[in-house]
Amino acid sequence: ARVTAPIDAADGKHRLLWAETQGRIGIADFAPSGKVRALTVPLSAQSQSTITPTRTLVRASAGKADLYLVASSLNDVVHIAVDLGGPELAATLDQVAAGAAPIDLHLFDVKEGLRALTANYSSKSLSLLDPSTGTGLEIPLATTVSRFVPVTGVDGKQRLLAWHINAPYSVAYVVDLDDLPKKKGKAVRRLDFAAGLLAVTVAG
Numbered sequence: 001a002r003v004t005a006p007i008d009a010a011d012g013k014h015r016l017l018w019a020e021t022q023g024r025i026g027i028a029d030f031a032p033s034g035k036v037r038a039l040t041v042p043l044s045a046q047s048q049s050t051i052t053p054t055r056t057l058v059r060a061s062a063g064k065a066d067l068y069l070v071a072s073s074l075n076d077v078v079h080i081a082v083d084l085g086g087p088e089l090a091a092t093l094d095q096v097a098a099g100a101a102p103i104d105l106h107l108f109d110v111k112e113g114l115r116a117l118t119a120n121y122s123s124k125s126l127s128l129l130d131p132s133t134g135t136g137l138e139i140p141l142a143t144t145v146s147r148f149v150p151v152t153g154v155d156g157k158q159r160l161l162a163w164h165i166n167a168p169y170s171v172a173y174v175v176d177l178d179d180l181p182k183k184k185g186k187a188v189r190r191l192d193f194a195a196g197l198l199a200v201t202v203a204g
């Protein structure tokens with residue numbers, strides 16, 4: 001289970017706790033009044049027992065929180081919008097198609113708004129998604145990647161190192177996030193190393 005930073009709402013600051021289980025996300029709202037509200041959100045109407053979240057990220061704004069996740073057995077990014085403003089805790093769910101077996105997820109902001117990037121294990125690709133419209137595009141890679149490591153350059157630009165954690169591949173990719181929506185695959189650069197990568201650490 002994980003807990004958000006305080007979220008401003010009309011009645012004061014809230015904290016959300018969410019717990020990931022097979023086929024469901026449990027959400028608890030710790031309200032400023034001391035009341036705790038809870039709900040459970042099914043991730044799918046079918047085969048719930050096979051769906052296990054592998055990465056969950058949260059974005060919060062006044063009176064609401066947005067959870068984005070990828071899960072085993074789903075080829076989508078799941079978006080859960082949580083409304084803190086009503087008498088009861090409420091949530092809605094929608095899904096955006098990604099690639100085959102998305103295994104990692106990164107959220108970032110560009111001039112046009114929020115974007116989501118997935119590392120797709122089975123299709124050896126990245127997917128760039130616009131959660132607000134449910135649209136996206138897939139960027140093929142030469143090798144599988146399964147982890148993103150955020151790196152901010154000395155020039156202030158947002159980048160990711162995309163690599164595969166489960167095998168000693170000697171290939172990784174640098175993704176220029178600020179340029180990705182316009183340049184697409186041209187914003188992804190391949191890096192070849194003399195030996196397989198076993199771990200990645202950002203110094204400083």
